[in-house]
Amino acid sequence: MEELARDILVRAAQGDIQAFEEVYKSTSSFVYNVAYRVVNNREDALEVAQEVFITVHNKLKEFRFESSFKTWVYRITANAAINYAKKASRSKAVPFEESFGEVAIEADAHQLIEQQEQSHLVNKLLGELNEDQRACVVLREIQGLSYEEIAKILNINLNTVRSRLKRAREKLMSLKKSVYEKL
């Protein structure tokens, strides 16, 4: 995601809905995809993404441009998604995604099936990690963020990023075989 022009953010903070739509367009893919992979469920991802954008809208007036806007949105997203997933895992009410979500319509059938299978496998694998490990893996593997960016977003130090990734990857290695067998 590219950094947005300052005047767009200022106009959005003043209540200009068109400027806020620009903010939405440039961040929605990150917000929705992180939410989707952390909460592992389309409906809940929509709810988390909605909560993120309402928070961004209401708090934009307080944003002082002392840090990166992108990092600020990423942090709100990661916190909202982790908190939602933790709450859901405590209540045990949310099943992992069984449908395959939305994929490109123009993809041919074979590619579509492969994508669906892969998405399903990823959901299964991520579902076996705890919420903190899952967020680290999603930010690193799917969003391609650096260790420094992950540390800033999750408000943890670099060594904690390393240890969460290492434990997550060890677990994924041990799980992959059994998850494949269940598919």
Next chain:
Amino acid sequence: MKNCEQYRELIFTDYIDGQLDAKMVAMVEDHLMDCSDCRLIFKELKTSAAPIKTVELQEVPSELWSRIKENIEEQPQEQNLLEEMLENLKGWLAFPKMVPVLASFLVMFLAGSVTLNTMYIQQAQAKDQGEYLVSVLTPDTSTSPEAQLGSPIESYFL
């Protein structure tokens, strides 16, 4: 010289994520050439991470923006007005020239309050003192024998 466990720390994190400098990369790769166990683990690690690394991003459902827009438009106007008033007040107070003016008003208000309060206390004290002197100097008719007899009939028999 590092042992396998130390190399695996690097293999599971900085090495696979391309975070090491050239010298460290060469060290890890030398070790991988020599150690079949670590080589096997690295191969499994790459295989297990592959599906997550290459998964397609989900398209954002079109309904998301309409839900957000609806929610923003439904936010109560009163709340917005209150927030605006608070912001204006903050801005007004933050205006540097207003500080001495407000301070002068506050001092004048406090001085006026103290003066009025002192006058009231003095008046109340003077009233209490006057009533006391009057009560001391005036004979108490309630304790005179006539007053204790109660009625003319009682007075006659006594």
